[in-house]
Amino acid sequence: MIKLIGLVVVAVGFAFRMNPLLVVVAAGLVTGLVAGLAWHEVVTMLGQFFVDNRWLTLPVILMVPVVGLLERHGLQERMATLIRRAAGATAGRVLWVYQVLRGLTSMVGMGIGGHASMVRPLIVPMAEGATATKLGGVTDQARAQIRAHGAAAENVGNFFSDDIVVAVGAVLLIKAFFDNAGVDVPLGEIKLWGLPTALCVIAIGWWRYRRLDARLARSAAKPAAAREVKGPKP
Amino acid sequence: MTLLTLDFFFVAGGCVLAAVGGLIAADAAHPKRWGSAAFWLLLALAIGAGKWLSPTVVGYLVLGLTALIATKRVGAGHGGGVDPVVLKERAARLGNRLIWPLFLVPTVAVVGGLTLEWVKIGDFLLVQPKQVAQVALGIGCFAGITLAMRTTGEGPRVAAQEGGRLLQLLGWAVLLPQMLAALGGVMGKAGVGDEIAHLVAAVLPVQIPAVAVLAYCGGMALFTILLGNAFAAFPVMTLGVGLPFIVKAHGGDPAVMGTLGMLSGYCGTLVTPMAANFNLVPARLLELRDDFAVIKAQVPFAAAIWVFNVVVMYVCVFRR
Numbered sequence: 001m002i003k004l005i006g007l008v009v010v011a012v013g014f015a016f017r018m019n020p021l022l023v024v025v026a027a028g029l030v031t032g033l034v035a036g037l038a039w040h041e042v043v044t045m046l047g048q049f050f051v052d053n054r055w056l057t058l059p060v061i062l063m064v065p066v067v068g069l070l071e072r073h074g075l076q077e078r079m080a081t082l083i084r085r086a087a088g089a090t091a092g093r094v095l096w097v098y099q100v101l102r103g104l105t106s107m108v109g110m111g112i113g114g115h116a117s118m119v120r121p122l123i124v125p126m127a128e129g130a131t132a133t134k135l136g137g138v139t140d141q142a143r144a145q146i147r148a149h150g151a152a153a154e155n156v157g158n159f160f161s162d163d164i165v166v167a168v169g170a171v172l173l174i175k176a177f178f179d180n181a182g183v184d185v186p187l188g189e190i191k192l193w194g195l196p197t198a199l200c201v202i203a204i205g206w207w208r209y210r211r212l213d214a215r216l217a218r219s220a221a222k223p224a225a226a227r228e229v230k231g232p233k234p
Numbered sequence: 235m236t237l238l239t240l241d242f243f244f245v246a247g248g249c250v251l252a253a254v255g256g257l258i259a260a261d262a263a264h265p266k267r268w269g270s271a272a273f274w275l276l277l278a279l280a281i282g283a284g285k286w287l288s289p290t291v292v293g294y295l296v297l298g299l300t301a302l303i304a305t306k307r308v309g310a311g312h313g314g315g316v317d318p319v320v321l322k323e324r325a326a327r328l329g330n331r332l333i334w335p336l337f338l339v340p341t342v343a344v345v346g347g348l349t350l351e352w353v354k355i356g357d358f359l360l361v362q363p364k365q366v367a368q369v370a371l372g373i374g375c376f377a378g379i380t381l382a383m384r385t386t387g388e389g390p391r392v393a394a395q396e397g398g399r400l401l402q403l404l405g406w407a408v409l410l411p412q413m414l415a416a417l418g419g420v421m422g423k424a425g426v427g428d429e430i431a432h433l434v435a436a437v438l439p440v441q442i443p444a445v446a447v448l449a450y451c452g453g454m455a456l457f458t459i460l461l462g463n464a465f466a467a468f469p470v471m472t473l474g475v476g477l478p479f480i481v482k483a484h485g486g487d488p489a490v491m492g493t494l495g496m497l498s499g500y501c502g503t504l505v506t507p508m509a510a511n512f513n514l515v516p517a518r519l520l521e522l523r524d525d526f527a528v529i530k531a532q533v534p535f536a537a538a539i540w541v542f543n544v545v546v547m548y549v550c551v552f553r554r
Contacts, residue, residue, distance in 0.1 A: 006426065010508070048289035073386045112340040151531070152535060
């Protein structure tokens with residue numbers, strides 16, 4: 001049971017809103033020390049895992065100069081202009097289409113997309129541009145909601161359509177696990193059983209983004225309505 | 235032997251980080267000049283030269299980075315933003331040419347991912363098959379930055395400065411995914427997973443089929459929330475709960491169980507700050523004031539999808 005103390009450190013740290021980096025490093029050190037490793041060994045292990053997992057951070061580091069440079073020359077403004085020409089575009093529809101496209105590419109095992117390379121430079125400016133055109137402006141609160149949902153569209157599209165046609169990641173991991181455990185499972189069946197959830201996620205997305213649009217429209221309408229009541233009648 | 239390895243791109247990433255650190259050190263107006271410069275330069279060393287340093291040195295470097303963050307010595311620079319009117323003029327001038335570099339990156343990454351494996355120069359493979367996807371993405375980024383510099387007519391210095399602006403928005407969050415992976419590794423070595431699986435099996439009446447399904451899907455989500463990674467949760471929960479109670483005791487179909495179990499784990503990924511690269515990093519990147527804003531937007535998604543997974547698994551897994 002004492003081994004679980006690292007999880008306690010994480011839970012308490014996050015609950016008290018301490019700096020996540022500090023929490024995670026502390027949890028790693030505590031877990032290693034409790035498991036009977038020497039201080040020096042734990043630090044070495046942290047270093048080794050850090051080096052082994054550098055590929056997690058690399059795409060962001062290499063991508064930010066591209067995005068930053070284009071933003072400096074008006075990329076976000078350009079995306080907003082483009083979406084203004086599309087009649088009927090709303091923030092919710094932009095996000096839903098992105099989530100579905102993201103899901104389709106992820107189905108064939110392609111990792112097109114990403115928060116740094118697609119959501120910030122392209123999708124969020126389009127969603128905000130559509131809102132500005134339709135509702136006559138974007139408040140800070142609306143902006144925050146649109147952005148949070150933009151990140152959600154990327155994650156949901158990415159996660160739940162994994163490898164249904166071409167297997168690369170999760171499906172191969174599941175297959176390898178069952179092979180090691182001596183359970184015979186055909187690859188095709190693992191792929192197939194991902195399909196119901198992939199379809200369900202498209203439907204749930206449609207509902208969520210419709211609610212987002214409704215909420216944005218309501219909050220845009222409110223101040224105007226309030227003014228009407230107060231103002232003198234013609 | 236291979237000619238182009240991932241190491242090349244780690245060194246390139248290190249150079250970007252070093253340039254960012256150097257520019258901060260040269261910026262007398264930066265509010266946290268020396269702490270921030272030290273942070274990005276040390277990170278440049280750990281990322282760029284990590285392979286050639288001893289793991290112990292990297293470990294202490296990481297502790298040093300954490301100490302700089304914990305003592306609040308790292309911060310973002312002063313905006314440096316461009317006037318909105320100028321931005322509109324520039325956007326009007328360059329038009330759609332601004333978009334192509336962004337599409338060039340994934341295009342090169344996909345095409346490279348499909349073809350690089352077969353490229354041979356003499357007897358040497360160009361790229362090691364295992365690294366193809368990552369190397370292709372690296373090449374894509376290089377192509378993207380080259381085209382972006384040509385289109386905008388800016389040099390590498392401005393590129394580093396603009397990249398630094400975005401990296402400083404991320405701050406400590408840029409390190410978190412790697413540190414979480416390290417934590418997962420340490421926990422795996424310490425045997426934390428087995429402990430949890432035993433606990434679930436001991437506490438719940440998993441001899442009832444519906445409870446076994448609930449315990450497995452719930453355990454996948456919970457364990458993913460705690461560790462931030464469904465791939466880490468999967469072997470543990472499936473060995474501890476799924477295989478013994480759903481497949482062996484009740485004759486469930488392992489394909490249905492495994493697939494929907496993994497997808498239940500992803501629901502956990504949507505709601506945990508431990509999955510920093512999906513949930514916290516984007517909140518920073520999109521300049522949201524609340525670090526948990528993305529998680530809050532995803533909670534209804536996660537709940538609905540999890541319930542769907544449980545129902546489909548319960549209906550379909552015992553069919554045969």
